[in-house]
Amino acid sequence: MPASLCGTWDIISNVNLEGYMIALGNPCLRKVALKLKLRKVIEQKGDQYIIKTSSTFRNYTVPFRVGQEFPEFTKGDCRCFLDCSLVAWEGNKLVCEQTGEKKNRGWAHWIEEDKLHLELYCEGEVCKQIFKKKVNE
Structure with a gap:
């Protein structure tokens, strides 16, 4: 069984965010994104996971069930809608494939x-x- 991802997590390293943002087609946001300090809160309620990513610029929440496709809507950037996302366990990794x-x-x-x-x-x-992981967890 993979280790639990649940908890509150603060970013300590960020490599090639700029290249990733360019590939997404977000030139307007990549300079801002490079300066952000991200926090992730990962929760599991039954068979549903909820991943919340927050910063001073924007908050983003993704609820999903492993093995079930779901529509993913993003707002506040150049992307509007992804056709669907599918999350699965691959060994010890929780992996999401996004199509769109x-x-x-x-x-x-x-x-x-x-x-x-x-x-x-x-x-x-x-x-x-x-x-x-946040110290008091």
């Missing part, structure tokens, strides 16, 4: 040692982020 306007797009979350790792990928660009 961009090819080879998605993300993967996993725990390594005591850190939460996130890879975001789109059209050949990969952004690698590492988060540390």
Whole structure:
């Protein structure tokens, strides 16, 4: 069984966010995004996961069930709607494949040692982020 992803996580490392944002087609937001300090809150309620990502600029919540396709709507940036997303466990990684306007797009979350790792990928660009669990958790 994979390690629990649940908890509150603060970003400590962010590699190639700019390349990823360019691949998404977000030139208007990439300079702002590079300066943000992200916090993730991951919850599990029964078979539903809820991933909340917050910053001083924008908050984003993604509720989903593993193995069930779901429409994903984003607002506040150049993207409007992804046809569907599908999240599945691949070994110890929670992996999301997103279909829609961009090819080879998605993300993967996993725990390594005591850190939460996130890879975001789109059209050949990969952004690698590492988060540390909030101290009082």
